[in-house]
Structures are given as C-alpha cells and as structure tokens.
Amino acid sequence: xxxxxxxxxxxxxxxxxxxxxxxxxxxxxxxxxxxxxxxxxxxxxxxxxxxxxxxxxxxxxxxxxxxxxxxxxxxxxxxxxxxxxxxxxxxxxxxxxxxxxxxxxxxxxxxxxxxxxxxxxxxxxxxxxxxxxxxxxxxxxxxxxxxxxxxxxxxxxxxxxxxxxxxxxxxxxxxxxxxxxxxxxxxxxxxxxxxxxxxxxxxxxxxxxxxxxxxxxxx
Amino acid sequence: xxxxxxxxxxxxxxxxxxxxxxxxxxxxxxxxxxxxxxxxxxxxxxxxxxxxxxxxxxxxxxxxxxxxxxxxxxxxxxxxxxxxxxxxxxxxxxxxxxxxxxxxxxxxxxxxxxxxxxxxxxxxxxxxxxxxxxxxxxxxxxxxxxxxxxxxxxxxxxxxxxxxxxxxxxxxxxxxxxxxxxxxxxxxxxxxxxxxxxxxxxxxxxxxxxxxxxxxxxx
Amino acid sequence: xxxxxxxxxxxxxxxxxxxxxxxxxxxxxxxxxxxxxxxxxxxxxxxxxxxxxxxxxxxxxxxxxxxxxxxxxxxxxxxxxxxxxxxxxxxxxxxxxxxxxxxxxxxxxxxxxxxxxxxxxxxxxxxxxxxxxxxxxxxxxxxxxxxxxxxxxxxxxxxxxxxxxxxxxxxxxxxxxxxxxxxxxxxxxxxxxxxxxxxxxxxxxxxxxxx
Amino acid sequence: xxxxxxxxxxxxxxxxxxxxxxxxxxxxxxxxxxxxxxxxxxxxxxxxxxxxxxxxxxxxxxxxxxxxxxxxxxxxxxxxxxxxxxxxxxxxxxxxxxxxxxxxxxxxxxxxxxxxxxxxxxxxxxxxxxxxxxxxxxxxxxxxxxxxxxxxxxxxxxxxxxxxxxxxxxxxxxxxxxxxxxxxxxxxxxxxxxxxxxxxxxxxxxxxxxx
Numbered sequence: 001x002x003x004x005x006x007x008x009x010x011x012x013x014x015x016x017x018x019x020x021x022x023x024x025x026x027x028x029x030x031x032x033x034x035x036x037x038x039x040x041x042x043x044x045x046x047x048x049x050x051x052x053x054x055x056x057x058x059x060x061x062x063x064x065x066x067x068x069x070x071x072x073x074x075x076x077x078x079x080x081x082x083x084x085x086x087x088x089x090x091x092x093x094x095x096x097x098x099x100x101x102x103x104x105x106x107x108x109x110x111x112x113x114x115x116x117x118x119x120x121x122x123x124x125x126x127x128x129x130x131x132x133x134x135x136x137x138x139x140x141x142x143x144x145x146x147x148x149x150x151x152x153x154x155x156x157x158x159x160x161x162x163x164x165x166x167x168x169x170x171x172x173x174x175x176x177x178x179x180x181x182x183x184x185x186x187x188x189x190x191x192x193x194x195x196x197x198x199x200x201x202x203x204x205x206x207x208x209x210x211x212x213x214x215x216x217x218x219x
Numbered sequence: 220x221x222x223x224x225x226x227x228x229x230x231x232x233x234x235x236x237x238x239x240x241x242x243x244x245x246x247x248x249x250x251x252x253x254x255x256x257x258x259x260x261x262x263x264x265x266x267x268x269x270x271x272x273x274x275x276x277x278x279x280x281x282x283x284x285x286x287x288x289x290x291x292x293x294x295x296x297x298x299x300x301x302x303x304x305x306x307x308x309x310x311x312x313x314x315x316x317x318x319x320x321x322x323x324x325x326x327x328x329x330x331x332x333x334x335x336x337x338x339x340x341x342x343x344x345x346x347x348x349x350x351x352x353x354x355x356x357x358x359x360x361x362x363x364x365x366x367x368x369x370x371x372x373x374x375x376x377x378x379x380x381x382x383x384x385x386x387x388x389x390x391x392x393x394x395x396x397x398x399x400x401x402x403x404x405x406x407x408x409x410x411x412x413x414x415x416x417x418x419x420x421x422x423x424x425x426x427x428x429x430x431x432x433x434x435x436x437x438x
Numbered sequence: 439x440x441x442x443x444x445x446x447x448x449x450x451x452x453x454x455x456x457x458x459x460x461x462x463x464x465x466x467x468x469x470x471x472x473x474x475x476x477x478x479x480x481x482x483x484x485x486x487x488x489x490x491x492x493x494x495x496x497x498x499x500x501x502x503x504x505x506x507x508x509x510x511x512x513x514x515x516x517x518x519x520x521x522x523x524x525x526x527x528x529x530x531x532x533x534x535x536x537x538x539x540x541x542x543x544x545x546x547x548x549x550x551x552x553x554x555x556x557x558x559x560x561x562x563x564x565x566x567x568x569x570x571x572x573x574x575x576x577x578x579x580x581x582x583x584x585x586x587x588x589x590x591x592x593x594x595x596x597x598x599x600x601x602x603x604x605x606x607x608x609x610x611x612x613x614x615x616x617x618x619x620x621x622x623x624x625x626x627x628x629x630x631x632x633x634x635x636x637x638x639x640x641x642x643x644x645x646x647x648x649x
Numbered sequence: 650x651x652x653x654x655x656x657x658x659x660x661x662x663x664x665x666x667x668x669x670x671x672x673x674x675x676x677x678x679x680x681x682x683x684x685x686x687x688x689x690x691x692x693x694x695x696x697x698x699x700x701x702x703x704x705x706x707x708x709x710x711x712x713x714x715x716x717x718x719x720x721x722x723x724x725x726x727x728x729x730x731x732x733x734x735x736x737x738x739x740x741x742x743x744x745x746x747x748x749x750x751x752x753x754x755x756x757x758x759x760x761x762x763x764x765x766x767x768x769x770x771x772x773x774x775x776x777x778x779x780x781x782x783x784x785x786x787x788x789x790x791x792x793x794x795x796x797x798x799x800x801x802x803x804x805x806x807x808x809x810x811x812x813x814x815x816x817x818x819x820x821x822x823x824x825x826x827x828x829x830x831x832x833x834x835x836x837x838x839x840x841x842x843x844x845x846x847x848x849x850x851x852x853x854x855x856x857x858x859x860x
Contacts, residue, residue, distance in 0.1 A: 001230040001232060002228055002229045002230045002231075003229070003230055004231065004283075005763055005764060006762070006763060006789070007762050007763075007782050007785040007786040007838060008762035008763075008785070008786065008789045008813065009221055009363055009409075009786065009789060009790045010221050010222070010279075010782070011220040011221045011365050011786070012220060012221075012222045012223065012275070012276055012277075012279060013278075013279060013417065013689075013782040013783045013786050013787075014278070014782075014783050015783060015798060016778050016781075016783045016784045016787070016795060016796065016798045016799075017778065017783070017798075017852070018776065018778045018799060018845075019776070019778070020673070022776050022777065024699060024700055024704075024773070025696075025758075025776050026668070026777070027667050027671065028671070028781075029667070029670050029671045029673075029674040029675070029798065030674075031692075031696045032674050032678055032692060034692075034695060034696060034699065034757070035687075035691065035695040035696050036678055036681065036687060036692060036694025037692070038695050038741075039681075039686075039687045039692060039695070040686070040689055041689070041716070042684070042739075049762060049820040051681070052763075053365070053762055055764065056231070056763075058231075058279075058858065059231070059232075059233070060229075060231060060232060060279075060283045060571075061279075061280040061281075061283040061284035062280075064279045064283070064782055065280035066696045066779075067777065067781075068753060068765055068777070068780035068781070069670075070670055073670070073673060073674055073677065074295055076677070080681075084360060084685070085681075085684070085686060086680055086681070090680045091676055091677065091680065092676075093676075094676035094679050094680065094837075095674070095679060095683060096680055096683035096684050097391025097685075097717060097731065100684060103686060106687070107686065107687070107688060108688045108690075108691055108692045109688055109690035109691045109693070109694045111691070111696065112691045112694035112695050112698070114692065115741075116695065116698055116703075116740050116741050117739060117740040117741075118740060119740040119741040119742065119743065119744040119770075120741070120744065121744040121745065122744070122745075122817050123744075123745060123817075124655070124780070129715055134346070135834070141418060142416070142417025142418065143417045143418040143419060143580060144228055144416045144417065144419070144420075145415075145419065150763060150816060151815070152762050152763055152813065152815065154374075154762075154789065154790075155813075156417070157417065166347050166745075166765065167745075168745075169745075169817055170265055170817075172816075177327065186816055186818075188338045190810075192710060193790075194790075197361070197362075197363045197790055198360060198362045198375070198376065199360060199362040199365065200362060200363070201363075201790075201793070202326040202791070202793060202809070204805070204806070204807060204808045204809055205792060205808075205809045205810075205811065206809070206810050206811070206812075207789050207811045207813060208812055208813065209809070209813045209815045210813075210814070210815045210816035210818055211814070211815070211816075223452070224491045224552055224553060225551070225552060226551050226552075226574040227551035227552075227575065227578045227602065227630070228573070228575065228578060228579045229571070229575040230575070232575050232576075233569040233571075233572050234572060235570075235573045235576070235582070235584060235587045235588075236567065236572070236586060236587075236636075237565065237567045237587065237588060237639070238565070238566065238567070241565050241566065243488060243489055243493075243562070243563050244485075244489075245456075245566070246456050246459070246460065246554070247460070248456070248459050248460045248462075248463040248464070249599055250481075250485045251463050251464075251482060252459075253468055253481075253488070254462055254476075254480065254482070254485050255463070255466060255467055255470065255476060255481060255563060257477070257484050257530075258470075258475075258476040258477070258480055258481060258484070259470070260477065271552075274553065275552075275553070279782075284569055286555055286566065286569075286570075287566070287569035287570070287636040288459075291457055292459070292463055292466065294464060296466065297475045299470075299543075299548070303529065304470075304473070304475060305469055306471070310465055310466065310469065311465075312467035313463075313464070313468050313469065314472060314550070314582060315467060315469055317471050318473075319473060322475060322592055324574045325474065325475060325476070325477065326454075326476070326477060327477045327479075327480055328477055328479035328480045328482070328483045330488070331480045331483035331631025332487065334530075335487055335492075336482065336528060336529040336530075337526070337529060337530075338529040338530040338533040339530070339533065340533040340534065341533070341534075341606050342533075342534060342606075359514040359568070362541035363790060365448050367530065367630050369552060369604045369605060370604070371551050371602065373551075373578065373579075373598055373609070374444060374602075381519050384574050385534075385536075385607060386534075386573045386606075388605060388606055389606075391605075405605055405607075407607075409599075412579075413554065415578075416579055420579075421580070421581070422595070422599070423596060423597045423598055424581060424597075424598045424600065425597070425598075425599050425600070426574060426578050426599075426600045426602060427599070427600070427602065428602045428604045429590075429602075429603070429604045429607055430604070430605075431607035432444060434588045
C-alpha cells in the first residue's frame with residue numbers, strides 16, 4: 001500500500017535529532033510494549049507481514065506523529081481484536097469481559113530466551129532456479145496495490161542491476177494477507193541515485209533494495 | 220517538495236464521506252479564516268505560490284489531520300511572521316506589541332468586491348514558441364526538489380501525450396521562492412492509467428495534469 | 439483516542455479542536471486589526487460574497503446555457519473564460535477557465551491532488567471533502583471507487599478522464615443533458631445542474647428527480 | 650499547539666501523550682494477563698534480554714574480530730549469518746545477516762524506509778531516530794545531509810551506498826579500522842566500534858578518541 005510508512009524521499013519531516021547516550025527505553029510503558037508485542041507474536045496467530053501491514057494501515061496522522069512503540073501498541077490492538085483474542089470493550093474497561101480465542105502457545109518466562117534466540121527464519125526453498133543473474137540489468141515493476149508490498153514507491157519502474165541473489169524467502173505481499181508463504185527468489189538490486197531521484201541527485205550515491213523476483217522484469 | 224500535500228495515489232486516508240447539504244462554513248472561525256486569508260493576500264507581500272508552499276511545508280501529521288481552513292490559518296501565520304507583519308509573541312498574547320511592516324495595500328470593505336471580481340490572472344506572454352505540439356508524446360522529468368513544484372510525484376518520469384497548449388503562465392517552482400515569475404508554456408498532458416499506476420490500473424482511466432514546459436522532455 | 443478517520447475536518451470528535459481554532463483565529467484577527475492590517479468589514483464583505491453571490495448556481499447557469507445554445511456551448515469549449523465572463527461570472531479562482539464536456543463515451547472528474555484548486559467563480563467555495571486527503575488521494579487512482587461513495591456507478595465500458603488541477607486552469611465539468619428535457623427553459627434546466635455534477639462526482643438530475 | 654517536529658516520540662511536549670500511552674498499555678497488559686495470554690514474567694525476561702544481553706557490544710565483537718582475523722572477515726563477507734552465529738550472536742531480527750564493509754572508496758549506510766528493520770542480534774534495539782520519519786525519509790535521498798546531522802562530513806568524492814532493508818536481510822556495516830591500531834587486542838578494538846559506526850551514521854572511533 002502507498003501508506004504513511006513508505007517514507008523514502010519524503011520531505012518536511014524535520015531534523016533527525018539523534019539523542020546522545022539514548023536509553024533503550026524512554027518510559028516504563030515502552031518496556032511493556034516491547035514485551036507484550038513479542039509475547040503476542042509468539043501466539044503464532046499472525047505473521048510478521050500481517051503485523052507490518054497493521055502498522056502501516058494506521059491513520060497517517062497517527063503513524064507520522066507516534067513513536068514506534070506506540071505504532072506497535074496500536075497495531076497490536078488491531079491484530080488482537082481481528083483474531084478474536086480481545087475486544088474493544090475489554091480495552092476500554094481495562095479488564096477481561098469474555099473468554100476469547102485460545103492461542104496455540106503462550107510465551108512463559110522460561111521460554112523467552114529460547115524463542116528470542118531462535119527468531120523466525122523466513123528463508124524457504126523453491127523448486128525453480130533464479131530467473132535473474134548477478135550483473136543483470138532489470139526494471140522494477142510499476143504497481144500500486146492497496147495491499148502490503150515491500151517494493152517502496154521510490155523504487156518502482158526504475159532500472160537497476162542485480163548485485164546478489166540472496167536466496168529464496170517468504171513473499172510478504174501474499175503472506176501478509178493469509179495467501180500463503182509462496183516463497184520467491186530475492187535479489188539485491190542497486191540503483192544509481194540519478195535513476196531514482198533524477199535531476200539534482202547526489203552523483204556519488206547508489207541505493208539498493210532487496211526485491212522479490214516478481215517485483216522485477218527483464219529490460 | 221515531496222510533502223504531505225502530494226496525495227495522488229496515497230492509500231489509507233479513509234472514506235470521502237461527502238456531507239449532505241453541506242454548509243459553506245462549519246464554524247464562525249472558518250468565515251474569519253477565509254476573510255483574513257484573502258485580506259492578507261491583498262497586501263501583495265507574497266505570491267499565491269509562496270502561500271501554497273507555506274501550506275505544504277506544515278508538519279505532515281498536522282497537514283493530514285487539519286481541515287483546510289486550519290491549514291490556511293497556520294500557513295498564514297508563517298507568512299505574516301516571515302514577512303515581518305506580526306511576531307509570534309503577538310500571536311501568543313493576542314495583541315499588537317510592536318509596529319511591524321506596512322503593507323502596500325490594506326483591503327478595505329469597499330474594495331473587497333472589486334478585488335474578488337478581478338482575481339489574480341497569472342498568464343504572461345513569453346517571447347518563444349511552444350517547444351511541444353498537440354499530439355506529441357512527451358516524458359515528464361524525474362526530479363525531487365525540496366522546494367515547491369507542481370509536478371506531482373505520481374506523474375514523474377511518465378510518458379504521456381500533449382493534449383493542449385494552454386498558454387504561458389507564471390512558473391510556480393521559481394515564483395514560490397522569490398526567483399521571479401519566469402513564465403513558461405503550459406501543456407495539458409494526458410496519461411493512460413496503466414502508464415501511471417501500472418499493474419491493476421483501471422483500463423478505462425486516463426489522467427491529465429497541467430505541466431509547465433520545463434517539466435517535459437522529448438521521448 | 440479514537441481510530442476514527444482524521445482527514446475530514448468536521449464532526450463531533452473535532453469539537454475541542456474547533457474551540458482551539460476559534461481562539462487561534464480570534465487572536466490572529468485581533469492582532470491584525472489592532473495593527474490596521476485588516477478591515478473587519480472587508481472580511482464580512484468577503485464572507486457575504488461567498489455565502490450569497492458566488493456559488494454553484496453560477497455554474498448551473500453556464501451549463502444550462504450550454505445545453506440550450508449550441509453557439510454558446512461551442513464558445514465555452516473554445517474559450518471558457520470569455521464565455522463564462524459573458525454571463526457575469528469571473529474573478530478569483532476563475533481567471534483561467536476550461537470547460538470539459540461529458541459524452542456518452544466519457545465521464546470527466548476534477549480534482550486537485552496538490553492543494554484545493556477549484557473554480558470558485560462558477561462553483562463558489564469547495565466542499566470539505568474536495569479539499570481533504572481521501573478525495574485528493576483516490577480520485578486519480580480509483581475514480582470508480584470514489585464515484586461509488588457518491589452513489590454513482592458508471593458502466594464498466596465508460597471511459598473516465600480525471601483532470602488534476604496542477605496549474606492555474608480551473609475546470610468545470612459540463613454534465614450530459616438529461617433525457618426528456620427538450621423544451622425546458624434555461625431556468626428549468628439550471629435546476630437540474632448540481633454542484634457535484636460540475637465536479638464530476640455526480641450527474642445532472644433527471645427531470646423526475648428535480649421535481 | 651507547537652509547530653515542533655512530531656516524528657521523534659520523545660521530549661517534553663510528549664509528556665501528556667506518554668501518560669496516555671502508559672494507561673493504554675496498562676489496560677492492554679491487564680486484559681491480556683487476566684486472560685492468561687501473556688506471562689508478565691516473560692515480559693520482564695524479554696526486557697532484561699535487550700537491556701543487558703543483546704546490544705551493540707555484540708556487533709562490536711563481530712567487527713573487532715573481522716579487523717583482527719582475515720579468515721573471519723572473509724567468512725563474514727561470504728556468510729554473515731554463520732560467521733556471526735559462531736560468536737554466539739543469533740536469533741530474532743538477526744536470522745539473515747549481511748555484513749557490508751566500508752572501504753577507502755565507499756561508505757555504507759543502512760536504513761529501513763518502510764518500517765524499522767534493524768539487526769537486533771548484533772545491535773540490540775534500534776534508537777528512536779532510526780525508526781522515525783526524518784531518518785527513514787532522508788537517508789535514501791540525502792545521505793550527506795543526514796550524516797552531517799551526525800557530525801560526519803565525508804569527502805565529496807567518497808561513494809555512498811545506502812542499503813534499504815526492504816526484506817528480511819539485516820545489514821551490519823563493518824567500519825574501516827582506525828589508523829594506528831596495529832597490535833590492538835580484539836577487546837581494545839571492540840571499544841572503538843560504536844553503534845552508529847555499524848549503522849553507517851558514524852565511523853569507528855580513532856585510537857585517541859577512544860581513550
């Protein structure tokens with residue numbers, strides 16, 4: 001989707017303002033937000049791609065003014081409601097009102113270290129060879145789906161070069177919407193800034209994205 | 220600039236929700252906002268292009284959540300301060316604290332009808348012929364300036380057809396920044412939706428923009 | 439905080455915000471008045487102009503005349519600014535007019551994706567939705583979805599032409615003349631011409647609907 | 650309301666907002682706990698992991714070893730996931746690692762324009778600015794302007810390569826080894842490796858700066 005998250009090349013968003021000796025958390029609730037988000041992810045009820053889509057689907061003024069932990073919390077509420085674990089009435093009252101769905105797994109303290117250490121690899125074998133080779137010139141596709149995609153708007157319909165074939169991975173555009181993992185080959189594609197940004201681009205700059213095979217076409 | 224105003228093709232902004240029998244104004248302050256904005260425009264201290272740039276330069280979360288009259292008011296405050304007519308301290312206290320700059324013209328009640336009826340034409344003669352002709356295929360340029368432009372992001376680096384030569388007009392990309400009117404020929408350029416939006420575009424749709432000559436290049 | 443859509447600028451969840459804006463605009467007007475930079479009566483005059491004189495009835499007169507008078511329609515097609523001015527409609531946000539005509543093949547729709555350009559001289563002040571992000575974002579990519587929100591379903595074969603007002607040209611859609619209106623006076627025809635039909639988010643009223 | 654930048658999520662103007670979020674998260678945690686869906690002690694364990702165990706010192710060990718051991722550097726270049734795992738660093742947001750090496754010719758910079766992808770396993774939790782709109786919007790179009798905000802001015806001839814983390818690969822920048830560090834132990838070298846130098850918004854510390 002062309003949502004508020006697709007920020008590459010946008011102007012007017014203010015200074016970066018890095019904070020000296022920044023702490024990991026700026027408030028206690030941020031710690032809880034991290035832990036709750038990871039705990040609920042362990043239910044196995046939704047994919048990382050679905051949760052990314054829930055975040056980018058927040059109203060743009062909220063997405064663009066919220067801290068990332070707030071984005072997480074708001075999107076998590078959406079996911080928990082969508083999948084039947086909680087209701088809005090429960091959030092409003094701050095207490096359980098009904099039983100709700102049972103998850104496959106509840107993350108207990110003794111499991112936490114193991115789950116974090118394991119992570120969630122998303123490389124998957126595919127039974128066809130890569131369509132593109134290192135060094136090949138390709139064009140990214142032009143499309144503007146309302147659904148989830150990982151091809152940023154600035155990198156659509158642009159000509160670049162395949163720099164690496166990175167393996168085959170779950171395809172987020174499908175997986176975010178419950179259409180299966182449908183793995184594809186993934187390529188690092190590098191663009192000259194002039195191709196991406198046109199007149200006035202930094203001549204010393206190249207930008208790469210990691211692009212699934214179906215994002216690319218032969219030139 | 221690639222600001223929050225450049226909305227063509229963005230998703231996730233909600234329903235349009237047209238209001239039945241919508242009044243011209245939803246609050247008294249909107250009436251004052253209209254009249255104050257037009258009155259201050261009559262100072263002749265800034266151009267329409269500069270005021271558009273002041274609006275699109277508002278912080279994106281504010282731009283995307285404010286009503287248009289609020290956008291006007293916030294941008295007007297910026298313009299009045301930038302041009303020395305008022306200070307932030309005056310806005311904070313709600314009263315005059317110092318003299319400030321004198322405008323060329325103050326709009327009096329008896330002048331209002333005449334000024335509104337006259338408007339502000341911005342066609343200007345140029346001493347060279349149009350570079351492009353009706354029916355000619357052109358490509359819009361790719362550029363991403365931080366400054367004002369009227370070439371929307373969705374219509375950059377796209378191939379279209381010149382449908383009309385509309386005359387020669389003040390060039391907003393310069394005029395917004397005090398660089399002069401530098402008029403150019405203006406063309407209506409029409410694009411197939413497939414060119415603009417790619418896969419999944421409505422096959423019955425064409426979209427046109429009005430493009431200044433320097434936005435266009437021969438194909 | 440509600441997840442309610444925030445792009446429209448009206449509705450109950452904005453009440454507090456409207457109070458803030460009331461104070462903000464009051465402060466601005468006071469400062470400017472104390473400095474002699476604005477004339478509050480000029481503001482009244484401006485508001486009165488757009489509340490009572492300049493509105494979509496102007497555009498409806500233009501359309502009704504174009505329906506009734508082929509020479510005027512031809513003039514409107516060739517030089518809309520002059521043709522419209524001949525009816526007494528001109529001025530701010532109508533300095534450079536273009537009229538685009540719906541046909542059995544093609545439906546026209548006008549938007550300003552970059553700001554809020556609108557033909558004030560013939561349509562008056564734009565409605566909130568015209569200036570708000572949802573319409574501006576979607577009209578150029580999903581006009582059928584937009585029209586559906588206005589209750590307008592075009593046939594799948596109908597071509598749609600969207601005009602993005604990126605320059606100082608202001609577009610007026612001339613809707614198709616409803617069937618069965620032969621012999622209608624210009625006044626009667628003008629009654630069929632809605633504001634939305636001149637933006638392209640509607641059609642002219644049928645002779646039945648107008649009654 | 651202030652025109653202050655709103656994208657960072659910290660600072661005094663957010664105090665009220667932080668109070669709202671405190672209540673919101675408390676409600677969420679209470680509901681989930683009452684339902685038995687979360688274990689508050691698991692949350693404590695997760696927080697403790699990222700406050701004390703998984704942070705940029707992990708990445709610094711990787712870089713220091715790559716500087717010291719050409720075979721490890723070569724392995725890191727070929728198969729970063731395995732090379733990094735050999736040092737005991739793996740897991741969430743580090744499942745698929747790539748290491749990119751700064752050279753005299755080229756400076757690397759990592760961003761995630763679409764969300765907040767970051768190599769947790771080697772750098773820990775990302776700083777606020779990495780996840781916020783200003784950095785995400787500008788890194789790909791104006792990296793020199795971004796670096797200037799971090800106090801880093803690269804020569805005009807230096808090539809800049811920006812890696813936008815659009816997939817599940819997580820990038821670790823291996824900065825250039827500072828001059829005059831021959832014979833430094835891995836521990837001493839690791840002290841020179843800052844978090845920002847592994848994102849690309851900084852360089853490794855000079856031997857003088859580190860003292």
